Amino acid sequence: MAPTLADAEKLDADDPLASFRDRFVVPDDPGLVAYLDGNSLGRPPKATGERLAALVAHDWGTRLIRSWSEGWMELPFEVGDRLAAAALGAARGQTVVADSTTVCLYKLMRAAVAMRPGRTEIVADRGNFPTDRYVVEAVAAECGLTVRWVSSPPEAGVTLDQVRRVLTEQTAFVTFSHVAYRSAWIADLHGITAAAHDAGALVVWDLCHSAGSVPLDLDTAGVDLAAGCTYKFLNAGPGAPAFLYVSAAVQESFEQPITGWMGNADPFAMTSDYAHATGMRRALSGTPPITGLIGVDEGVRLVAEAGIQRIRAKAVALTELAVALADDLLKGVGLGSPRDPARRGGHVTVTHPDAAVLSEKLIAAGVVVDHRPPDGIRIGLSPLTTSYAELHRAMTVFAEVLTRS
Amino acid sequence: MAPTLADAEKLDADDPLASFRDRFVVPDDPGLVAYLDGNSLGRPPKATGERLAALVAHDWGTRLIRSWSEGWMELPFEVGDRLAAAALGAARGQTVVADSTTVCLYKLMRAAVAMRPGRTEIVADRGNFPTDRYVVEAVAAECGLTVRWVSSPPEAGVTLDQVRRVLTEQTAFVTFSHVAYRSAWIADLHGITAAAHDAGALVVWDLCHSAGSVPLDLDTAGVDLAAGCTYKFLNAGPGAPAFLYVSAAVQESFEQPITGWMGNADPFAMTSDYAHATGMRRALSGTPPITGLIGVDEGVRLVAEAGIQRIRAKAVALTELAVALADDLLKGVGLGSPRDPARRGGHVTVTHPDAAVLSEKLIAAGVVVDHRPPDGIRIGLSPLTTSYAELHRAMTVFAEVLTRS
Incomplete structure (x- = not known):
């Protein structure tokens, strides 16, 4: 028998993360039954609004250009380190x-090719997110490699078995999403990384949905290179900047192609020759987006x-509830x-x-989901803001929409 | 005889742009005599603070992912068109x-090389801003061209004469800053563009300081490609996104290398092959930074x-006053x-x-300028926020700092 709304409310009452919803801007919106797209755009933390106001008034408004030396220059690294500790399993730097x-991704893949000179192949996933595939194809074409x-x-x-079958001594790097954008499949990051290394290849992991x-x-798994976005489960805002991970082990040989003043050894020396900076500064190109x-x-x-x-424990519980309700309703x-x-x-x-039409009907009925062509309807579950009751109400609406269709 | 503070105050009283200062966040800061670095980071418009608050509360907070179809997807183009009309002399699109x-710049230069296949040279300015030089060198190296x-x-x-002397039938493109970041020299954009075209080459203009x-x-001059930043005289905020101009005449053959989902013909079709979108969408790579x-x-x-x-008229008057005061004081x-x-x-x-030391002393005395190695002290004049009296007070402090040095 399907879990009831009362069951879901019981889960909310026992949820150790329930109070986090109050830390986000969640306006009263009678037209919105459930927001199940936090994996496309997470809700705004209240603190972000306060901090943007403080930015305008103080750091930008009062300190002006002096803020660059008073903190902004280090912000890309400090925030990166905080992210690494909180979610990536990665040490500082x-x-x-x-x-x-x-x-x-373009920087990582170009650098990866350069780090494995003479190798002629890239291993990639035909089902990966478009950007990943397009960048793989572009980098392969411009560097003269073949995509397997x-x-x-x-x-x-x-x-892992699939990857093992195509890895050869010609593989420069393999690149996959850790969590698939359609299915949410979790790839074997440890196993694939180890297999790639056994073949002498590098790994470039896309962590957008992880x-x-x-x-x-990442450190324990020995990942070489990774990138991901921040506006999904990290709730950083529309089009917020991404993150790059370059392991300490390969950092000195990491040379990305978009050589701007911020990646130079001394940005303010205005020197005449480019020299890749020490540490993660070498991954930067232009002025950091504050x-x-x-x-x-x-x-x-x-x-x-x-x-x-x-967060993971609640994500598992939420997705289990979603699967149970999908099965039953x-x-x-x-x-x-x-x-x-x-x-x-x-x-x-x-x-x-009819996923496309159904998605539109769901959104019109106040259940915000994502259509993923051709036949997918994606139900995103954000442990910090999604409640079990919200999910239950959404699935009830989904059942009604199906009945009427 | 040097203009007096009273002279400067008279200029302020007659300034048709004087009231614009009130449209910006200008906190009371007794330690700040003059902010002469608006060409590095312009002051925040009050409206920006209000709009960021509204973003968090409404577009991001309430409409959530729906805002992408309700406006955000078009924002890069709408803002680009507004900028084009206001400041670039460029038609829509x-x-x-x-x-x-x-x-x-990387996208433009890579595309420019591809648009002139077989040509082997790039013409560039040894004195240009580091990023421009570094990107020229990187693109030349990876594409097998030589920099003249x-x-x-x-x-x-x-x-123009200098450029004419190095242009040949081997020139793929020439790239310069319209306004030099050190000297403020205005290059002959019309003449250099025409000369490049006469040689069959393209132009890539850096408009950061223009x-x-x-x-x-740009349209009348027949410029092919241009880019520039927005956090200087456009007051868009620290690390705000840049702009790209690709003339209608060359747009169809413009193929930039960082092929992401936002540059694809239909971003949400999730198609398996990349096809450069029609119009300026093809210049995009990742998700727009809202x-x-x-x-x-x-x-x-x-x-x-x-x-x-x-704005230009006041900039001329401000720089004339700065030069007169520098000469005299x-x-x-x-x-x-x-x-x-x-x-x-x-x-x-x-x-x-002693420009480096003097710059530090000036900043400590409340006159915020920029040191530009080796011997430059840059006095930035932002017509919308800098007053003549502010500049006069700054130059008086400058004279005192020199006397004490």
Whole structure:
């Protein structure tokens, strides 16, 4: 029998993270039954609004240009380190916040090719998010490499066995999403990283759907390079800057192609020759985006405070509830995500031939989800802001929308 | 005889732009005599603070992910078009706001090389801002081209004659700053663009120190490609996103290398092959940075309201006053900018062997300037926020600092 609304309310009453919802801006909106798209855009932390106001009044308004030496110059690294500790399982000095995810992936992949001279292949996932695939193809074309694509069922993701079969001594790097954007499949980050290293290849992990949702241990796993976005489970705001991770082990040989003044050894010396800076500064190109960085900082602080293990525990419970309700209430709908919670990230995708139309109807009925072509409806679950009762109400509306369709 | 403080106050009383200072956040700061670094970081418009608060409460907080279809997706183009009309002399559909200036320059230069296949040379300025030089060198190295450097006296900038001498049928593109970051020299944008075109080459103009200060007519001049930053005279905020201009004439053949989902023909189709989008969307890579874009929007709106010709007129008057006061009050200081206001942008650089130490002393005395190695002290003049009296008081302090040194 399907869990009842009372069951869901009981889960909320016992939820150790329930109070975090009050730390976010959640306006009264009678038209909104449930926001199940926090994995596309997380809600704003209240502290972000306060901090942006303080930015305008003080750091930007009063201290003006002096703020660069009084803190802004270090902000990309400080926020990166905080993120690394809170969610990435990474020691200091390996993470920086900068640019968009696309630009970060481009830098990482170009650098990875240069770090494995003579190797001619890239291993990548045909089912990965478009930006990842497009950047892989562009980097392969411009550097003269071939892409060896791995394909997997849409309701799952790449497996270690698949990767092993295509790895050769020609592989420069492999690149995958840790959590698949459609299915939420959690790839075997440890196993794939080790297999790539056995072949002498590097790994470039996309952590967009993991960071702030699924615990990571980049250092222990020996990950070389990674990037991810901050506006999903890290709640950093629309188009907030991405993050880059370059392990200490490979940092000295990491040379990214977009050589701007901020990546130079001494940005203010205005020297005539470019020299890659020491440490993560070498990953930067242009002037750090301070308003965006503030959003990342406040989002990361909330994740740190809540604790990534508690966030993961609630994500598992929320996705279990979503799967149970989908099974029991949603006629004609399939499961587009792994049934095993250990292999499933922070969202659940359900499938239906009319997914596009259904998504529109759900949104019109106040249940905000994401349509993912061709047949996926993605139910995003943000442990810091999504309640079990909210999810239950949403699934009830979903059942009604299906009945009327 | 040097203009007196009373003379400066008279100029303020007659200044048609004087009231614009009230549109900015200008806190009472007894320690600040004068802010002469608005060409490094402009002051915050009050409207930006209000708009960021509204973003958090409404567009991000209430509408959430729906804001992407309700306006955010078009914001990079709308703000670009507003900027184009207000300050660039460019028709709609050729300007977009995105990324950092460094990343934009990289995209433009890579695209320019691809648009002139077989050509083997880039013409660039040895005295240009570091990012420009570093990106030129990186693009030349990775694409197998040679840089033909033009050098010019530090107190001036590149001339048409110099450029003509190095242009050949091998030139893929020439790239210069319209207003030099040290000297404020205004390059002959029309002449150099025409000369490059005569040689079959493209132009890539850096407009960082022009946009919002010196009127531009990119369309009339036939400029192909340009980029610039927004946190200087456009007052968009620290690290706010840059802008890219790609003329309608070359847009269809413009193919930039960082191929992300936002530059794809249909970002949400999640298609398997990348196809450069129609129009300026093809210049985008990752998700647009909305908090930064809001700052650009409000800064541009103020420039539009004030009028770029009135801004330029006041910039000329301010720099004339700065030069007159430097001549009369500052012993042992040279002029590092053109004396002819027609060749001088919105700042004045003065030179002194002890420029580094003097800059620190000036800042400690409440006169915020920029040191530009080796011997430059840059006096930035922002017509919307700098008053003549403020400049006069600053130059008086400068004279006192020199006397005590």
